[in-house]
Amino acid sequence: MNTSRSARPRRLLAAFCAGITAVAALLIAGTTAAHAADTPLRDLAAAHGMVMGTAVTGSKLTGTYGDLAGAQFSALTPGNAMKWGSVEPTQGSFNWAEADQIVAFAQAHDQQVRGHTLVWHSQNPSWLTNGTWTSAQLSTLLQNHISTEVGRYQGKIAAWDVVNEPFNEDGTYRSTLWYDGLGADYIANALTWARAADPAAKLYINDYNVEGVNAKSTALYDLVRSLKARGVPIDGVGLQAHLILGQVPATLQQNIQRFADLGVDVAITELDVRMALPADSAKLAQQAADYRAVTAACVAVARCVNLTVWGFTDSDSWVDSTFPGYGAATPYDADYAPKPAYYAISEGLGGGTTTPPTGACTATYAVSSQWGSGFTGQVTVSCAGASLSSWNAHWTFGAGQQLTQAWNATCTQSGTAVSCANASYNGSVPDGGSVSFGFNGTWSGSNPVPAVTFAS
Numbered sequence: 001m002n003t004s005r006s007a008r009p010r011r012l013l014a015a016f017c018a019g020i021t022a023v024a025a026l027l028i029a030g031t032t033a034a035h036a037a038d039t040p041l042r043d044l045a046a047a048h049g050m051v052m053g054t055a056v057t058g059s060k061l062t063g064t065y066g067d068l069a070g071a072q073f074s075a076l077t078p079g080n081a082m083k084w085g086s087v088e089p090t091q092g093s094f095n096w097a098e099a100d101q102i103v104a105f106a107q108a109h110d111q112q113v114r115g116h117t118l119v120w121h122s123q124n125p126s127w128l129t130n131g132t133w134t135s136a137q138l139s140t141l142l143q144n145h146i147s148t149e150v151g152r153y154q155g156k157i158a159a160w161d162v163v164n165e166p167f168n169e170d171g172t173y174r175s176t177l178w179y180d181g182l183g184a185d186y187i188a189n190a191l192t193w194a195r196a197a198d199p200a201a202k203l204y205i206n207d208y209n210v211e212g213v214n215a216k217s218t219a220l221y222d223l224v225r226s227l228k229a230r231g232v233p234i235d236g237v238g239l240q241a242h243l244i245l246g247q248v249p250a251t252l253q254q255n256i257q258r259f260a261d262l263g264v265d266v267a268i269t270e271l272d273v274r275m276a277l278p279a280d281s282a283k284l285a286q287q288a289a290d291y292r293a294v295t296a297a298c299v300a301v302a303r304c305v306n307l308t309v310w311g312f313t314d315s316d317s318w319v320d321s322t323f324p325g326y327g328a329a330t331p332y333d334a335d336y337a338p339k340p341a342y343y344a345i346s347e348g349l350g351g352g353t354t355t356p357p358t359g360a361c362t363a364t365y366a367v368s369s370q371w372g373s374g375f376t377g378q379v380t381v382s383c384a385g386a387s388l389s390s391w392n393a394h395w396t397f398g399a400g401q402q403l404t405q406a407w408n409a410t411c412t413q414s415g416t417a418v419s420c421a422n423a424s425y426n427g428s429v430p431d432g433g434s435v436s437f438g439f440n441g442t443w444s445g446s447n448p449v450p451a452v453t454f455a456s
Contacts, residue, residue: 042074044349045307048299051112053308055079055270057316058098061105064336068312070109075158077114077308078102083123084145091127096152103156112158114308117206118146119190120164121176129177138181143193150197159202161238161269162194163187167207171219188232195233206238206269212249224262236265241294242310245275245283248290253297260303267306268298272329274319278398279328288340291331295348335419337394361386361429363393373442379420382434390427393420399446409437
């Protein structure tokens, strides 16, 4: 059925004027967007003898991002800064700036650093991948790289992901520069060279899709057992855990346990749980359940010593650019507000939350008027049985709407995510009181009420 251009706005406006509103994500008074559980994740993990980590981008370690990274996590993994292509983009010419920055930040915040990664088939410099090398030359290049990088950070790195992603899905060795040029023993040699460069650092083999018991994880299990039998230094295995919503392997804890039974530590090294966008309350609840399940599986095995998320905020996640149509994969949203996943990790580590009673303070979103390509909206913050000294409301537009101006609040928009903080004069909301702010925006095609949830 065709709908005229003039009829569609009138129908939408009628629907909005009928009183369609939505609860916006509201952050409780006296806090910032970093407000979360009373006890930081790093302290909850420490009570279990675990490290709580996150991958980080060095240039972002300031402001709220840096505050959260320092307060919530006891270990940092450089997302890209220690990969070969980053540290030696031109043969013999090194760039340690970002790696050094992350190490210095970690030292200042009493954190460990997880080195990532020494030997990988990806993100290598072009001079290396495009070169023609004999096996002897390739071996020398690899040994020198490991000795140089591990040696530079000797005593400053708690653990290294020495070899990353050596297997295919069926458990056979991946065809790479290293396997094709040096054979399977490139793994044993890399571990041996890393141990020589820093005898105190824990040495890991790291891979994805090895979280449950399957052909790939069994190949990793057999390799670790063989290396130990040969006396090759191997301290642990890393299960990356880049998961899809609702697909935590049922055999995760069993798999962690069987590696632990080999006498090695286990780390969840790159945890995130991606979902088809847009996010909604049901997906966020399932994501929380998934994070809780992974946390519980690690807590249940004594030798599961590290739980690291691959970026803690959606604004610093690799997922959106790698898996089009998917995202919202981390424990914090793009505006640094903790998502249900954050609280699930906290609860899985034995912590509580400071979520206020439902209805204590809420924010409601409504469209007050709408025309051809524009609209005016309003959010009202109300309290009953509680009060606020400051507030911050968040929502996500679902149809490409864009804010053009706001009043009685400071609003910013990044992509589809909107964040509005109180003005200097209206942060206080007394028990039984309310404050409102408004905004203008543009829309095209449709202007649905944002799919929003309440969070503390």
